[in-house]
Structures are given as structure tokens and as C-alpha cells.
Amino acid sequence: MNRFSYVRARDAREAVDVVSAHPTARFIGGGTNLLDLMKEHVTHPSHVVDITRLPLKGIEDTPDGGLRIGALVTNSEVAWNAEVKRRYPLLSKAILAGASPQLRNMATTGGNLLQRTRCYYFYDVGTPCNKREPGSGCGAKTGFNRIHAILGTSEQCIATHPSDMCVALAALEAVVRVTGKDGERAIPFADFHRLPGDTPQLDTNLKPDELITAVELPPEGFAAHSTYLKVRDRASYAFALVSVAAALTLDGGHVRSARVALGGVAHKPWRNPEAEALLTGKPATREHFQAVADALVRGAKGFGHNTFKIELAKRSVVRALEEAAGREGQP
Structure with missing residues (x-):
């Protein structure tokens, strides 16, 4: 060090x-x-x-009926908070699917958003990595890339974002509140993280001096029909091969609105509103869930060891939507 x-x-x-x-x-x-x-x-x-003494540890209602979570609230505090469990169970489930209890007791909301990739080549300073050292190359592309991205990749990087919590926040369309030398601003969650492009060393659209102060959840929490599905190599303390945050609003068996975010497949939580819109007004059936899954993964590219993720992602989306709709196992 x-x-x-x-x-x-x-x-x-x-x-x-x-x-x-x-x-x-x-x-x-x-x-x-x-x-x-x-x-x-x-x-x-x-x-x-050290920012641990700053007053950023509260969970409180927002004027529009949503919920504001301070940047220093721990993952455990968020996951077990009564209002989060009641109004945003998707978020609670996603956090509890990640890491160990000991880590959740220490990890903060703001820190979770800023996690760096768990790519082997990023952590091994003896190997090339454009994210760690721009211009050095990407060892993962021709190396062992089982955990790597299949969507939104570039010639420079195929790393994935590791967070479970962020996948749920993407589906919920949270807003990130930050402060810096130029004052305060709000960043829609879809615009917070970046795809690698030609600058894989940049994970987010934060300015260098900006500090996350809170995450705000909108009033709609999809409490009645949502789920978080995580597929991993072992049952606990493992990063997702593929994860899915699925949230539905149903009206008489038909879908009024849908949100689907994927984790473990891209440099940021992956959403495609056009694919989600395929469900609007449709019956909540496997046939229509499959159409969304196909659209979400369209354009995916495997790199050898991780090519299996393409089919795994499709199946995971269908299963998660069935669980969210309460129709698991039905034709």
C-alpha cells in the first residue's frame, strides 16, 4: 500500500x-x-x-412521496429498513443477495454505487488492463473471461459492474444527489454509470470533485410485483453471472408498465426501455416475457468463456418476470 x-x-x-x-x-x-x-x-x-462524520446517514420521506437514503447509510440498514422492505422490496432483496453480512454492515450506499469492477485483469497489476492503465490493452478479451460482459462492450474493455444494489436502483429509476465545487445536482440513475467506450477508466459521470450525498427513490416502488434474481456460482458471497431486477404494474392480468434491469452483463446496469415497452398492454404470459428477453439481449456478444451468458440472460429474464407476475411455472 x-x-x-x-x-x-x-x-x-x-x-x-x-x-x-x-x-x-x-x-x-x-x-x-x-x-x-x-x-x-x-x-x-x-x-x-474520511467522510464518515458527515450528516449523510438518514432515511427519510421526500416531498413527492419517495424515499431519500443518505450516502453513508449502510447496506444492512437499507435492506432491513421497514419502509424499504414495505415500499421497495426489490431493493431490499437485491442488497441481501450481495456480499456477506459483515460487508453489508460496513458498505455504504454511496460506496456501493462507486464499486470498481471485479475483473481479474483489473486487480492483477502484472497484466494489461485499459481500465487500470489506459492504453495498455485488455487482457480479458483473449484471456479467461467467464465473468465478463456480453452487452455494451468496446474494443477497450469487457468488464462488468459488480453491484447488486445498483441493478435494483436502475429498475426503480432512482436519482443520485451529489455536491461539488460547482454546487449540487441530481443525476438520473440511467446517466450515472458509463459504458466503457474509449475511456474505460471512467466508471461514472461524476465530476472528479463531486461527492454523493444521497440516493432518492421515486414514489412507485412496485411493491406488489417485483423480484430480484441472481444467478451465481455459489449460493452466497459471489458476484452475479447474471442478475435481473424485474418490476411490473399489472391490471387484470395485463401489464400496465414494466421495468427490467440486468446485472453481471455490462459495464453498468443494463436496461432497454424499448424492450420493456413490448410488454405494455400485453397479458403477463411467458410468450410475451420471452419477447422482452430476446429484445434485451439482442446484439449481445460473447468472448468464448462467457458466451453461455447470452442464453442464461434470456432465461433469467423470463424467470424473473414470471416471479414478479406471480406466474412462476405456468405455461
Whole structure:
């Protein structure tokens, strides 16, 4: 681990000022990802800015009937919060599907959004990785790429975003609140994370000095018909090969609206509103769920070891939609 200066911020302005003054400075909350990256020599911050004393730990109603979750609320606190479980069970299920209880007790809401990929080549500093060292190449493309992306890839990177929570937040169409030198702003969740393109080292559209202060959930939580399905190599503490956050509004057996977000398949939680719209006004049947699955995965590309994910993603979407509709196992 490299030498660094430690600063405990007294308020958000001080935290932002330190990071603004030092380009390689990093905020730290729970530290469940940043410390790993530092110990593996993947990242080398000059300053670590401790934000754990900032007043960003509340869960409260918003004026429009939604819910505001502070950036420092732990994953465990979100998952077990009575209002989240009642109004946004999709989010609770997604968080509980991720990591171990010990990690959920430390990991924060803001930190979860900023997780770096779990690509083997990203963590192995002896191998080429454009995300870690732009221009060095992508070892995963011709290497062992079983866990890697099948959608939204580029010549530069085929890494995936590892978060479970973010997949649910994408389906719920959350909003990320941030503050920086230029003031506060709100970022729709669909615009928060980036696809790799030619700049795979950039995971989000945050400005370098911006600090996440909260995540806001809209009033509609799809409490009656939603589910989170995670397919992984073992039953606990494993990242998703494919995950699906499915949410439906039903009216007499017909779909009034649908949201489907995929995890484990792209550099960001993957959604396609045009594919979701195929369900609008249609009966909640396997035939129509299959059409959505095919549309969601259209254009997917495997790289050898991970080609199985294409069919796995389709089947997972159908199964998740059946579960959300309460029709699992029906023809």
C-alpha cells in the first residue's frame, strides 16, 4: 500500500475542497472496496478523505412521496429498513443477495454505487488492463473471461459492474444527489454509470470533485410485483453471472408498465426501455416475457468463456418476470 495523507472531513465542503486540491485524493466511507484496491496496488491515492462524520446517514420521506437514503447509510440498514422492505422490496432483496453480512454492515450506499469492477485483469497489476492503465490493452478479451460482459462492450474493455444494489436502483429509476465545487445536482440513475467506450477508466459521470450525498427513490416502488434474481456460482458471497431486477404494474392480468434491469452483463446496469415497452398492454404470459428477453439481449456478444451468458440472460429474464407476475411455472 502506498503512503497517503489522511483527512477527516468536518463537513461536505471541506471534503470537496481536499479532493479538488489533490487529483488523486479519494473519499472513504466503509472502505470495503477502496482498501482492497489500495492493498492490491491498483489505486494509489495521495489523500484519503474520511467522510464518515458527515450528516449523510438518514432515511427519510421526500416531498413527492419517495424515499431519500443518505450516502453513508449502510447496506444492512437499507435492506432491513421497514419502509424499504414495505415500499421497495426489490431493493431490499437485491442488497441481501450481495456480499456477506459483515460487508453489508460496513458498505455504504454511496460506496456501493462507486464499486470498481471485479475483473481479474483489473486487480492483477502484472497484466494489461485499459481500465487500470489506459492504453495498455485488455487482457480479458483473449484471456479467461467467464465473468465478463456480453452487452455494451468496446474494443477497450469487457468488464462488468459488480453491484447488486445498483441493478435494483436502475429498475426503480432512482436519482443520485451529489455536491461539488460547482454546487449540487441530481443525476438520473440511467446517466450515472458509463459504458466503457474509449475511456474505460471512467466508471461514472461524476465530476472528479463531486461527492454523493444521497440516493432518492421515486414514489412507485412496485411493491406488489417485483423480484430480484441472481444467478451465481455459489449460493452466497459471489458476484452475479447474471442478475435481473424485474418490476411490473399489472391490471387484470395485463401489464400496465414494466421495468427490467440486468446485472453481471455490462459495464453498468443494463436496461432497454424499448424492450420493456413490448410488454405494455400485453397479458403477463411467458410468450410475451420471452419477447422482452430476446429484445434485451439482442446484439449481445460473447468472448468464448462467457458466451453461455447470452442464453442464461434470456432465461433469467423470463424467470424473473414470471416471479414478479406471480406466474412462476405456468405455461
